Amino acid sequence: MTQLIQLERAANVRELGGYQTTNGTTIKRNKLIRSAAINELTASDQAVLANYGVNQVIDFRSIAEANAQPDRPIATAKQLFLPIFKEDETMVSLSPESLKQRLEDGEDAEEQMKKVYRHFVESDYARQQYRQFFDHVIDNAEGEGATLFHCTAGKDRTGFGAFLLLHVLAVAPTTIKEDYLATNRYLAPMLKEKFAPMTQRLPQELLTAITVLMSAKESFLDESLAAIDQHFGSVDQYLSQGLGVTKEEQAYLTAQLTE
Template identity: 30%
Template structure:
């Protein structure tokens, strides 16, 4: 009986994962120099509205975009880029952008590049990602994401915006979660969008090379490192829980840390929902 239940559970998980990827594939923007470039729109809200597609995009690093990618970038009318990487990350791999693109670096909490030794130490601390999404990252959330939402409020009607970090999964994942949350997208949908990064980044050879290098330095197997680095629903839940515990609600967080109150949230919904 236990075996039957376990098999059913595994099959159900596979179905959910396949549905998630099938859904997110509708939002993927094919790029030669990026692996996790996606439209944040197209999701339904709890009250039956839809996040407008083609207005807000999320991505991993965009320092290797090709000329064809830049043409796609322009076709998407992306006029503003919010870079959530740290100062040193951005210096090491500057964004490749079409001329005239409005660029803003928001490095709060990521000012220094971790060394290989730092990464090994973090990997041996099984809770480092959980802490980064929770209490460890909480002091930086307001400063990091405030410029993004100010830009969203002031974005011209015909323009689109992109936000990204290096992998497009953690800092970008939290930003996307806040954007969808404030618009009223259900939690389970937010989590599916968040987890889709696992699928897309698995195709990135740089990530695979990083896992191999960390395995050699740490003595941990590549498989165990992948498992520890994999995005899980409890990470984004911890992100929201940490905010709720400190501020009482997501709305209070927006008000206190970003100066975005009910009026501004109404404007965001007006601009990005249909």
């Protein structure tokens, strides 16, 4: 069984359905989909996602990212704009020229990504946005509709959202981490197409930085986990105290989204 939903012009579009839980149940398919940007969907892609049951799209990108590359609509779905950060802290959406300037100004790609993952936990604004994310998933949990949530690469803001959902649904930590790291495999073809023409003209330090920014690294997610332990004590406490997701809401999600 594959998690990948194969589309013509969108990468890293994946089912969370099919994962086994530690309770002996399975996450339902056609309910939760994580994705990279969907601004280049073809008519065929739009039809695939509509037929898949997508009736809600949650866009985690910043205002600037969404304005620069608006989502292609899915006929059956309402669009919900929910920027995790007011400005894109991941630097994934930067042009090579802008990234080069940031590096020349002294920024370090790996340290920036670690800071991003701490901000998922430490930023009041980010926590409010992830709380709203849970509200939308809860609202759409009953019935046949599927929620698709995405950012630009579908690995950081989306990856952390998937991590939280899978934890609530009692998926084993090793499986959650495997789902997070699978981005590296599913983004590879798109990255090769996008960056291969640049390899001969960009300096090595810039190519290295791009590789870091476009990778899902275990050390990045570990930054979030360390921040959770430091500020809340556990992921369960982060969910209940940091996001305000109640035990009753978590039980409802489990009842609706697993079988």
